[in-house]
Amino acid sequence: MRIITIVGAGLMGSSIGFPARENGHEVRLVGTPLDREIIEHAKKTGEHLTLQRRLPDGYKYYQFEQMGEALSGADLLVSGVSSFGVDWFEHEVLSVIPESLPVLCVTKGLQDTEDGALIPYPYLYKQHLKGRKLNINAVGGPCTSYELADHDPTEVCFCGEDMQTLRAMKEMFECPYYHISLSTDIAGVECAVAIKNGYALAVSLAVGLSEKRDGKLHYNSQAALFGQSVREMRRLIALCGGHDDNIIYAAGDLYVTIFGGRSRKIGALLGRGVDFDKAMEELHGLTLESVVIATRTANAVKKLIAKGAASANDFPLLLHIDALINDGAKVNIPWAAFETEFTT
Amino acid sequence: MRIITIVGAGLMGSSIGFPARENGHEVRLVGTPLDREIIEHAKKTGEHLTLQRRLPDGYKYYQFEQMGEALSGADLLVSGVSSFGVDWFEHEVLSVIPESLPVLCVTKGLQDTEDGALIPYPYLYKQHLKGRKLNINAVGGPCTSYELADHDPTEVCFCGEDMQTLRAMKEMFECPYYHISLSTDIAGVECAVAIKNGYALAVSLAVGLSEKRDGKLHYNSQAALFGQSVREMRRLIALCGGHDDNIIYAAGDLYVTIFGGRSRKIGALLGRGVDFDKAMEELHGLTLESVVIATRTANAVKKLIAKGAASANDFPLLLHIDALINDGAKVNIPWAAFETEFTT
Numbered sequence: 053m054r055i056i057t058i059v060g061a062g063l064m065g066s067s068i069g070f071p072a073r074e075n076g077h078e079v080r081l082v083g084t085p086l087d088r089e090i091i092e093h094a095k096k097t098g099e100h101l102t103l104q105r106r107l108p109d110g111y112k113y114y115q116f117e118q119m120g121e122a123l124s125g126a127d128l129l130v131s132g133v134s135s136f137g138v139d140w141f142e143h144e145v146l147s148v149i150p151e152s153l154p155v156l157c158v159t160k161g162l163q164d165t166e167d168g169a170l171i172p173y174p175y176l177y178k179q180h181l182k183g184r185k186l187n188i189n190a191v192g193g194p195c196t197s198y199e200l201a202d203h204d205p206t207e208v209c210f211c212g213e214d215m216q217t218l219r220a221m222k223e224m225f226e227c228p229y230y231h232i233s234l235s236t237d238i239a240g241v242e243c244a245v246a247i248k249n250g251y252a253l254a255v256s257l258a259v260g261l262s263e264k265r266d267g268k269l270h271y272n273s274q275a276a277l278f279g280q281s282v283r284e285m286r287r288l289i290a291l292c293g294g295h296d297d298n299i300i301y302a303a304g305d306l307y308v309t310i311f312g313g314r315s316r317k318i319g320a321l322l323g324r325g326v327d328f329d330k331a332m333e334e335l336h337g338l339t340l341e342s343v344v345i346a347t348r349t350a351n352a353v354k355k356l357i358a359k360g361a362a363s364a365n366d367f368p369l370l371l372h373i374d375a376l377i378n379d380g381a382k383v384n385i386p387w388a389a390f391e392t393e394f395t396t
Numbered sequence: 397m398r399i400i401t402i403v404g405a406g407l408m409g410s411s412i413g414f415p416a417r418e419n420g421h422e423v424r425l426v427g428t429p430l431d432r433e434i435i436e437h438a439k440k441t442g443e444h445l446t447l448q449r450r451l452p453d454g455y456k457y458y459q460f461e462q463m464g465e466a467l468s469g470a471d472l473l474v475s476g477v478s479s480f481g482v483d484w485f486e487h488e489v490l491s492v493i494p495e496s497l498p499v500l501c502v503t504k505g506l507q508d509t510e511d512g513a514l515i516p517y518p519y520l521y522k523q524h525l526k527g528r529k530l531n532i533n534a535v536g537g538p539c540t541s542y543e544l545a546d547h548d549p550t551e552v553c554f555c556g557e558d559m560q561t562l563r564a565m566k567e568m569f570e571c572p573y574y575h576i577s578l579s580t581d582i583a584g585v586e587c588a589v590a591i592k593n594g595y596a597l598a599v600s601l602a603v604g605l606s607e608k609r610d611g612k613l614h615y616n617s618q619a620a621l622f623g624q625s626v627r628e629m630r631r632l633i634a635l636c637g638g639h640d641d642n643i644i645y646a647a648g649d650l651y652v653t654i655f656g657g658r659s660r661k662i663g664a665l666l667g668r669g670v671d672f673d674k675a676m677e678e679l680h681g682l683t684l685e686s687v688v689i690a691t692r693t694a695n696a697v698k699k700l701i702a703k704g705a706a707s708a709n710d711f712p713l714l715l716h717i718d719a720l721i722n723d724g725a726k727v728n729i730p731w732a733a734f735e736t737e738f739t740t
Contacts, residue, residue, distance in 0.1 A: 194619030204606055204614035207623070207734050215739060231620075231731040235738040262548055270548035271655045275538030276575075279551070279648025282626075283641070296640075297627070297738065303647055304623025311615045387575040390551050394579040394641065395559060 053077055054127040054224050059119065059145050061087040063197035064158045065132015066100050066107060070201055071230040073108040080122040081107075082114040084137060091115055105201040119145070128221060129153050135161035135341055138173055142180055146188075154187040154217050156210065161341065162246045162292075164348040168355030170292050172242030174212070187217055190238065192245035194304035196312055200230070207231040209301055211241040240294020244302035247288050250346030251281035252309035253319040254373050257383055260323020273385075274310070280369050280390045281306060287366050288349065291356070315342035322376050322383055343377055350374030365389065397421055398471040398568050403463065403489050405431040407541035408502045409476015410444050410451065414545055415574040417452040424466040425451075426458040428481060435459055449545040463489070472565060473497050479505035479685055482517055486524055490532075498531040498561050500554065505685065506590045506636075508692040512699030514636050516586030518556070531561055534582065536589035538648035540656055544574070551575040553645055555585040584638020588646035591632050594690030595625035596653035597663040598717050601727055604667020617729075618654070624713050624734045625650060631710050632693065635700070659686035666720050666727055687721055694718030709733065 054077045058065050061083040069079040083091035093101045095113045100106075114122040123129065129149060133141045138159060146155070162170040171179070174188040189212030200206070210218050210225075210232055218234040226232050235241050258273035285302045289295075309315055318340055321331035332343075350370055356362035364371060368389035375381035398421045402409050405427040413423040427435035437445045439457045444450075458466040467473065473493060477485045482503060490499070506514040515523070518532040533556030544550070554562050554569075554576055562578040570576050579585050602617035629646045633639075653659055662684055665675035676687075694714055700706035708715060712733035719725035 194623060195616055199614045199616035202610065202612070202614060204602075204609075204616040205729065205731060206616035206620040207731060215737065228731075231735055233734070233736045233738070235736075235740075237738055237740045258548075265548075266546065268546070270543045270546060271652045272539055272543035272548040272550035275648045275652035276550040278651045279538060279644040282647045283644045295738070295740065299643070300623040300627045303626045304619045307622045307651070308615045308619035385549065387549060387551060387572075390577070391575055392577045392579075393559065394577070394581055394639070396579075396581045396639065 055080065055125050056128045056130060056224060057082060057122045057126040058130040058132050059141070060084055060132025060134075060137065061090045061094070061100075062132055062134060063103050064200075065130065066090075066103055067197040067200040068130060068132065068158055068191070068225075069111060070108055070203075071225045071227040073110060075224065075227055077224055078112070079108070079110070080112045080114060080126070082119050082122045083116055084133065084140065085116050088115060103197060103201055105198070123149065123153070126153060128224065129155045131155060131157040131159055133159055135159055135173075135344065138176070142177055146177055146181055146186060147184070151185045151187075154221070155189065156221055157188065157190045159190070160192065160242070160246050160249065161345060162243060162348060164352040168352045168359070168361070170243060170288075170349060170352045172238060172246065174238050174242065187214060188212065189217060189221065190242055192241040192305065193233075193301045194308040196308055203229040205229040205231070207233065209233040209235050209241050211235045211238045213238070237295050237298065239292045240289055240298035241301060243289050243292035243294050244285065244298040245305045246345055247285055247349055248302050248306040248309055249315055249342040250349055250370065250373060251285060251306050252312065252315035253322070253342040253346060254281060254369050255306070255310050256316040256319025257323035257385065259316065260320035260325075261383065261385070263320065264324045276390075277369065277385070278306070284367050284370055288353075291353075291362065314340050318342065325383055327380065328377050346370065346373045347377055350378075399424065399469050400472045400474060400568060401426060401466045401470040402474040402476050403485070404428055404476025404478075404481060405434045405438070405444075406476055406478060407447050409474065410434075410447055411541040411544040412474060412476065412502055412535070412569075413455060414452055414547075415569045415571040417454060419568065419571055421568055422456070423452070423454070424456045424458060424470070426463050426466045427460055428477065428484065429460055432459060447541060447545055449542070467493065467497070470497060472568065473499045475499060475501040475503055477503055479503055479517075479688065482520070486521055490521055490525055490530060491528070495529045495531075498565070499533065500565055501532065501534045503534070504536070504586070504590050504593065505689060506587060506692060508696040512696045512703070512705070514587060514632075514693060514696045516582060516590065518582050518586065531558060532556065533561060533565065534586055536585040536649065537577075537645045538652040540652055547573040549573040549575070551577065553577040553579050553585050555579045555582045557582070581639050581642065583636045584633055584642035585645060587633050587636035587638050588629065588642040589649045590689055591629055591693055592646050592650040592653055593659055593686040594693055594714065594717060595629060595650055596656065596659035597666070597686040597690060598625060598713050599650070599654050600660040600663025601667035601729065603660065604664035604669075605727065605729070607664065608668045620734075621713065621729070622650070628711050628714055632697075635697075635706065658684050662686065669727055671724065672721050690714065690717045691721055694722075
């Protein structure tokens with residue numbers, strides 16, 4: 053039996069403990085200061101407030117003040133925070149844990165830099181905490197929290213620098229509904245599964261466009277935008293220095309995200325011709341990871357274009373999404389820009 | 397104005413004339429002997445019996461006996477037959493047309509050979525009609541007939557040996573809802589869009605599995621199988637000698653096919669644990685392209701494996717589909733076989 057401490061009791065943080073707990077490990081779920089109610093409610097009822105699922109028997113619950121206790125004897129720390137919690141996690145958690153404790157992050161995202169690079173969180177953490185020798189790993193691949201909690205089988209990828217650590221983590225989590233590939237290509241896996249958030253919004257434009265046109269749900273446009281997304285995502289993975297095979301995580305994760313929730317909602321609203329600001333109002337100002345990641349990715353690409361290291365022709369869909377979000381543009385899928393002539 | 401003669405008045409044959417007709421060209425729709433009623437009905441009502449859509453004003457209708465008349469002065473012949481009509485098309489149409497008449501085939505499919513190769517129809521036609529110098533092109537990409545008729549925008553790829561012919565065809569069909577890339581990589585495009593039929597069945601297994609488990613539609617498994625499909629399809633495109641970039645047509649076409657109809661139905665039935673023979677009974681013995689293409693592709697791969705030119709580890713999903721269809725196996729997704737360890 054291993055002890056797995058999860059910090060961040062949101063949807064994915066709370067769900068990823070399911071396979072570990074069902075494998076017989078001790079799972080300790082620690083709420084951030086934002087999760088106070090979730091932890092209180094789970095302690096009392098065994099249910100998760102926002103996931104709206106029963107959590108596994110034997111889960112142990114801690115408020116953030118009890119993190120020290122929750123980390124005592126832990127074999128693995130899981131970061132369950134979203135991309136909006138990474139600074140908090142870095143300062144409040146990563147800077148105080150022992151260096152010997154491996155970390156597995158569920159957070160998907162990238163940070164763009166001044167010179168147009170896109171840096172995944174495991175690298176960012178390492179840059180910021182230079183003095184510390186942390187063993188930071190991450191999860192990518194198609195897996196939404198609700199469906200993980202519902203035991204819908206899937207296959208994800210754990211990535212990190214050390215294959216031995218990855219194998220040890222795999223042993224804790226692998227089960228009949230949670231299958232795990234391993235990769236030391238952190239840049240490739242993390243880029244793949246971050247950028248799909250922006251493209252999920254892009255594919256969802258077709259949902260809104262077809263609803264507006266004739267009130268029906270059509271799939272040709274979604275599929276063509278999916279194909280174009282695969283094309284652009286491969287280019288982005290290459291720009292991030294990742295191996296091309298990671299496109300399978302990007303494509304799978306894009307697929308599940310399109311049917312996921314908020315990225316689809318904002319995309320469909322924009323597709324119907326609603327202005328970005330109004331669309332965000334309709335979503336009650338929820339800060340969306342798809343919006344953040346599309347903006348950051350586009351910022352990086354625009355910097356690379358400005359210095360001649362990338363071509364605008366290679367990212368027409370991403371740049372259109374960026375224009376919708378950040379320049380007040382109206383939806384107008386740049387179909388002609390997707391067309392190619394290929395000669396063998 | 398150009399004259400475009402379509403032979404085969406099924407769903408796609410009848411739909412692909414929409415953009416051409418709306419661009420002002422003359423479109424002549426010729427029924428095969430199986431399409432007699434469709435042509436009769438369309439002549440009388442202007443509507444298509446099985447597509448259940450109004451056909452464009454100005455479409456001209458011909459029974460097969462009138463093909464000569466329909467071909468008179470034609471600038472392009474479109475083959476609208478399904479993969480079950482290719483032999484008929486070869487003998488009854490391709491062997492009698494003038495060599496100067498370019499041909500565009502909507503038929504998606506591959507034929508496996510004794511030595512484990514997979515040959516797309518344009519090449520097969522050329523092999524079989526060696527004495528004739530035909531200019532045979534094909535359409536690939538995400539485009540279902542219903543949605544084309546409904547003007548849901550998409551992007552497809554016309555492939556053929558001669559870029560000038562491809563550009564001329566593009567001029568006839570390109571319109572605001574039908575965008576066209578061009579490629580001389582016939583093997584790559586045709587392999588990509590044929591094999592997706594087998595993988596659409598594969599992804600749909602997850603639909604049946606989740607419906608059986610808790611009566612709900614889940615997406616994690618579909619997405620993971622989508623990712624694995626992308627992985628295996630890239631390998632198949634490479635085996636067919638196609639360029640890797642064609643994965644975008646395979647992925648887009650796979651996406652639209654999953655939401656399409658029969659491939660999803662048979663996959664979902666198999667996923668629920670129904671035997672293949674019973675599943676086919678439920679579908680009233682419809683001969684399914686997904687079943688044919690999965691079988692042929694698996695046959696080719698098995699021959700390559702037998703002679704050491706491919707590895708079973710590279711195609712676990714395809715081989716499982718083949719076992720379901722042809723060996724009476726029960727559904728049991730080989731998740732562990734999808735897992736990889738990748739070291740940079």
